[in-house]
Amino acid sequence: MRLVATRSIQEGSELAKPIYNGKSKILIQKNVKLTFSMIQRLKQLGITYVYIKDALTEDIMINSPIPDELRLEAIQTVKESFAGYRNQGFGKNAFLLEKTNVKMDNLVNTMVNQIQRNDEVLSIMSDIFISDDYVFSHSVNVTIYSLALANELKLNNKKIKSLGLGAMLHDVGKVFIPEGVLNKTGKLTEEEFAIIQAHPEMGFEFLRQSSSVPLLVAHCAFQHHERLDGSGYPRGLKGNEIHQFGKILGVADVFDAVTSNRVYRDAMLPQEGLEILYAGSGTLFDQEMVRTFRETIAIYPNGVTVQLSDNRTAIVVKQNTPLQERPIVRVLKENNIEVTPYDLDLSVALDVMIIEYNI
Structure with missing residues (x-):
């Protein structure tokens, strides 16, 4: 199979992997031949890349430590959990947090086991989901990237699993941001940007309401936008003031953000995403973590x-x-x-x- 940009798909091309809609249900099944209207619809929905069948490359397999089914289950869990938090309101979620954290813990444990017993590198993750699931798919992608990086850094299992839960919940503060600001396609005003920048602290304050959430997990939400040189937010922490988990999440968060399709720009490919990280290596991001992260992902994915x-x-x-x-x-x-x-x-x-x- 080949990885092809949606803008380059030819009519009659046959899908090699299914496309999923915003509810993690199959939108277009594999083996379907794409019509002109289907291709236009994929573009409208924000699908940047698809895998298509090809006689010259039919033996090429797209392997990843994390099966699509597990990613889909995790995305749906995050989506349902975040919706529940939003509906309940900021101060009434202690019980709901405890309930959903059990589900997320189980998912993280499964992901850790998959990564540790499979030596495959991570392939591109923005290939099969439409963009209206961004916050939820981003939370799961950042979790997978963070777990893979932590495993490569030789963290012990207890730390890796704690990091995984923190990664799954790192953007929970966004559920309390007005959707009109969060999903705005144009340039943000200073006031709107300040609202966006409040999500790490809101996530921290929200998570520490519950005794079932370790404080370190709450700090994952608090610190994922901090940068080594103090240019991050919300507290402008520098160097070792940032916890190891915050540094890992900073790398994973930025990489997935730039390699995912957004309403205001197309996704970058892995090599381009790595260049962003390397440009900030030593100033924004921990050098060792950037170097190690490079070893966990497919710079040139199979099929490209x-x-x-x-x-x-x-x-x-x-x-x-x-x-x-x-x-x-x-x-x-x-x-x-x-x-x-x-x-x-x-x-x-x-x-x-x-x-x-x-x-």
Whole structure:
């Protein structure tokens, strides 16, 4: 299968993975041939990338430590929980928090087990869900990225699971932000931006109402927008004033934000998201965490088309862990002329580099 930008899909292309709607139900099933109207609808719904079937790449598999079914269950749990918090109001959620935290704890435990017994790197996560689920899918994606990074950093299981719950709830303060401000497509006013910036503190104050929520979990909501140089918010913490969990969440939160489709811009691809992190490495983000995070994700996801430095066009077939920047690719064109496909291992062919996505 190939990973293709929605803007580039041809009529008659056959879906290799299903597309889900805002209720985590299948919107378009796999094996369906896309019509012009379907493609236009996908664009309107904010789907940036899809996987399509292709005879030359039918053996390419999209593997991830976290199955789609588990992600969908987690998104639905977050969505239902956040809706309950909003309906109950800011000060009446102690019992509801205790009840939903049991569900989230179980989901986090399952995710940790999946990640620890599977050596696959994380592939792109913004490929199968429409954008109106952003806050909920973002919460789950940040949880998965944070767990993978914490595991790679060799944190013990107790810390990893605590971080996972904190990540799942890190944006809970947003349920108390007016939707007109939260989902505004145009530029925010200073007043509106100040309201948005209040969500970490609101999340912290909300979570610490319940004795079932560890204070450290509440601090995950409080600190995920803090930055090493003190330029973050809400408290402008610097360096080691920021808890290790806050630093991990800062990396995971920004990466998922820029690689997810938003109403005001298309998603970046993983390499572009990493460049954002590296640009802030040592000033905004912890250097070791940025370097380690790079080892947990597929920089060039399986199925993506890339351009090589010697003017060959290829599709990524398989990851070379831990050399994610040098995967195995299948060459389809040389100097823009189609050739009989053959595989090339970039961990061996060191004189060849991927220079750009061709998606």
